[in-house]
Amino acid sequence: MRDNRNIPRCRVAVIGGGAAGLAAAQSLLPRLQEKEHKNVEPLMIFEARNRIGGRIHTSLVEYDAQGTFPVEMGAAWVHGTGVAFGQPFGQNGEDEAELNPMVKILQKRKDLCKDTMDEDPLKAGLLYTCPVGNPDTRPRDVLHSTIPLLEIYVAGHRIDRYSADVSEALGLYEHILEGASRVGAAAYTCGEGLSTTAISIGKTIDCIRSQAPDRIGLGYRCGSGAGENSMVESLLGYYFHALQDWHPHDLSNIQLSEFIVNSDDEEDDKEEAFDLGGDDGDFPGPHCNVRGGMAALLQPLLENGVKERVFLDHEVDCIERKQSNDSDLILIRCRNGTEVLADYCIVTMSIGCLKVAIASHIFHPTISDDKQEAIAMLQMGCYRKVFLFFDNIFWPTEATIFGLVRFQVQSPELLGVPDDGLGNYLSVANSFAKDGIACLEVTLNGKAAQWACGRTDEDIRNEVLCFLDDSIVVEDGSSFFTRCVGCRVTRWEEDKFSMGAYSGFTLGTLERHTESLGEPEWDGHLMFAGDAVIGEYEGSVHGALLSGEEAAKKVAERIS
Numbered sequence: 132m133r134d135n136r137n138i139p140r141c142r143v144a145v146i147g148g149g150a151a152g153l154a155a156a157q158s159l160l161p162r163l164q165e166k167e168h169k170n171v172e173p174l175m176i177f178e179a180r181n182r183i184g185g186r187i188h189t190s191l192v193e194y195d196a197q198g199t200f201p202v203e204m205g206a207a208w209v210h211g212t213g214v215a216f217g218q219p220f221g222q223n224g225e226d227e228a229e230l231n232p233m234v235k236i237l238q239k240r241k242d243l244c245k246d247t248m249d250e251d252p253l254k255a256g257l258l259y260t261c262p263v264g265n266p267d268t269r270p271r272d273v274l275h276s277t278i279p280l281l282e283i284y285v286a287g288h289r290i291d292r293y294s295a296d297v298s299e300a301l302g303l304y305e306h307i308l309e310g311a312s313r314v315g316a317a318a319y320t321c322g323e324g325l326s327t328t329a330i331s332i333g334k335t336i337d338c339i340r341s342q343a344p345d346r347i348g349l350g351y352r353c354g355s356g357a358g359e360n361s362m363v364e365s366l367l368g369y370y371f372h373a374l375q376d377w378h379p380h381d382l383s384n385i386q387l388s389e390f391i392v393n394s395d396d397e398e399d400d401k402e403e404a405f406d407l408g409g410d411d412g413d414f415p416g417p418h419c420n421v422r423g424g425m426a427a428l429l430q431p432l433l434e435n436g437v438k439e440r441v442f443l444d445h446e447v448d449c450i451e452r453k454q455s456n457d458s459d460l461i462l463i464r465c466r467n468g469t470e471v472l473a474d475y476c477i478v479t480m481s482i483g484c485l486k487v488a489i490a491s492h493i494f495h496p497t498i499s500d501d502k503q504e505a506i507a508m509l510q511m512g513c514y515r516k517v518f519l520f521f522d523n524i525f526w527p528t529e530a531t532i533f534g535l536v537r538f539q540v541q542s543p544e545l546l547g548v549p550d551d552g553l554g555n556y557l558s559v560a561n562s563f564a565k566d567g568i569a570c571l572e573v574t575l576n577g578k579a580a581q582w583a584c585g586r587t588d589e590d591i592r593n594e595v596l597c598f599l600d601d602s603i604v605v606e607d608g609s610s611f612f613t614r615c616v617g618c619r620v621t622r623w624e625e626d627k628f629s630m631g632a633y634s635g636f637t638l639g640t641l642e643r644h645t646e647s648l649g650e651p652e653w654d655g656h657l658m659f660a661g662d663a664v665i666g667e668y669e670g671s672v673h674g675a676l677l678s679g680e681e682a683a684k685k686v687a688e689r690i691s
Contacts, residue, residue: 136677141172143686144200144463149180149185150206150672153432154232154679155477155686157650160437162687172440175471175481177463179446179628182432186481186629187672188451189424192570192619194520201424201569202518203623206633207428207671209233209421211414212253218388231414232676239431243422250459256427260531260562261418274532282530285365285537287604288540300366306374307349308390315664320515324388329638332390333382336371353489354622371535372556372577379635379670381510381577386636391587396439401435412668414480419563426673445469446628450476451495452653461656475689477658478680483511483630492655498652502659509663512670513580513624517573520617524569525609533559533571535602553579571599580632592618633670635661642666650677653691658682 142163146150156176157433163173170255182188193199213230234253237243243256266273274281275292283290283297290297314335315327343349351364371382378385432689433441449464451473456563461476482489485506497503536559553575563570575583575597583591592615597612623632645666651658660682661675668674 137460139172140168140346141175141471141473142690143174143475143477144471144473145176145460145477145479146450146463147173147185147661147662148176148180148183148441148443150187150428150432150675151662151679151682152176152178152185152477152481153183153429154438155479155660155683156437156679157432157435158680158683159686160440161688165258165635166437174437174440174465176441177435177447177465177469178441183443184426184429185479186623186633187425188430189426190619192520194570196502196566197334200563200566201426201541202570202572203420203425204516204619205447205623206425207420207631208413209257209419211418212416213414214253214258214416214552223604225311226282229414231416232480232673233428233678236428236431237421239434240427252403254375256422257417257419258422259417260420261415264376264417265413266532267373270304270585272372274534275301278421279529280531281534282527282532283366283369283534283536284603285362285536287602290362290366292328294361300363302368303363303367304370307336307339310339310343310349311387311390311393314339315387316393319391327391328386328636328641330387330625331383331638332385332387335387336382336511360541365536368540369534369536369556370542372554373558373632375576376507376514376558376574379510379514379631380637381634384637386638389636412626412671412674414673415444426580435461442469445534448491448493449495450493452476454658459654459656461653475656475658477660477679477686479661479679479682480487481511481629481631481661482506482634482663484628487627487630494657498657499647499650500595501647502652505647508638508640508644509627509634509639509641509648511624511629512633512635513577514621514632515583515591515624516578516621517577517591518619519571519573519574519592519595519611519615521569521571521611521614522682523614524564524567525607525614526564526571526603526605528561528564530561531565533561534559535559535598537598537601552582553594557595557598557602561598561635573599585622588618588620591620594656633672634661636666645669649681651685655685658685 145156145158148282156174160174167173172425188205189201190204191199192202200322209231211231214235237256238258245475261273261280263276264273264280281292298555316329340350375381415544440458445465445467447463451462453460453462460474461473462470462472463476464470489506491504537555540555558574560572562576563572596615645664648659649664660678662670664678665674668677
């Protein structure tokens, strides 16, 4: 039998150097250092990649004579600061705990924007891209606000944002989601609330529209020959496409339950009677990008001795409980041969990697059935970014986002039916061009992202460029295809250390699954954290940070 005394010891081993793992280490290390143990390291972080950050990955791109600029290959947004835009923090007695934890971290970066920070601490390192909220879930309030965020093109024609077609499409979008909310609420009234987790919002919308009487104005009314509402249908399709950007799956795999608004909310606030897209997971206030890139979040998480305790290129392939009469330890073994015995272990692998870990029998003994069920039911989503670089800027730069419809809808498009290839809709971020950089960021979500899996960068690039040429006609007649000089495509779904872009509920996933995932194992010696652990903030960086802090809190309570 192997002598455990010859294996290095640590108090806490953290598996994963992403947001959750670093947050756990930053919270826990000072407490561990208060009482040092001879020949025992307080904390060690094992990261499989050759870098920290996990799915936070800011890449510096060299571009012509303009030097370098950051692109977000992974996480890119601060989803709500916690305070409404223009309202100084503390004005209405807010507590610091209400701030997005990402904002709290950025406030520690005094170097990012000191002058602005002195004026307003909420602006530290933040670019207020969408000052009035989440652009994916609130098209009327955010995309079509007084700030020119969105420009829609249908089959090469720019659509006037104040047109009657846009107004009708927005109204139809809102009425359909209100109807879906009522369907879900009725299920709860009938004692069938659980069914709303197994029925998709896409299927619900299909049923509402196909069965709605003509007088209600929700049904499919454009026929095979370019009916009078074909433009409205085209715009409506784009708004639902944009909604998928906030979810890890296409609408046919997103639960109806996520779109149910309590009737009490309607009484409390008539102006916000319906969520209109499921803002769950957001903090209140503006949605922001980070000045210089999301990697700015990592430096504060590495302070206070954490950086020195990160071991890169250490892929863990065994987590084994070692019990004896006088000890209860966990053996951590890496593929490179490194071994360590820990009193406690915090696992921050993604859901995709946890699925592989279960199949590979990394945990000895195996973890509980409840946790295995949770890992099986939670899913990683497909979400691709395609960065296209051009020889110069030849397209309009006023709008922050382009909403593109390749062909005007000639017949009803049922949301539950899969599209081929890229489909008919794309969302394109135009933020780089607004800063004078000839780059467009194209988002592939839902089935378009699934279509891209396994395809080469060149294939994806060519398809996207053809889409741009089909949907946007620029003044000088330039072709996006011929003027493109470079391309980068994100591939989190094919990354063995993430196995997907971010976690989320799919049909059949329940709140108890995220709760089970957060429960300790092995009599409290094994903890889990990550973007899948806190159901309210599923799939977000702030959710990962909060889960890491919570896991650290549980370990600290046991140690003390």
